[in-house]
Amino acid sequence: MNTRWYCTDCETEIDREEIEAHESEGHHVRGLLRPERLLSNDPWTFGDEAGGER
Numbered sequence: 001m002n003t004r005w006y007c008t009d010c011e012t013e014i015d016r017e018e019i020e021a022h023e024s025e026g027h028h029v030r031g032l033l034r035p036e037r038l039l040s041n042d043p044w045t046f047g048d049e050a051g052g053e054r
Helices: 016-024
Strands: 002-007 012-014 029-034
Touching: 002 016, 012 016, 016 029
Parallel strands: none
Antiparallel strands: 002 012, 002 029
8 A cells, every 4th residue: 555644734745754843733634545556557666658748
């Protein structure tokens, strides 16, 4: 699994170690989980093959 954490109040991606600090300040934190099997089809990870130059 690939996990990304976001602070919705700061509108930024944060590290897992920063979650508790943000929540203690009253901020809302969201986590997004993505199964690894989907990463091979992710154009953001490997470049957009459909829109790439040939």
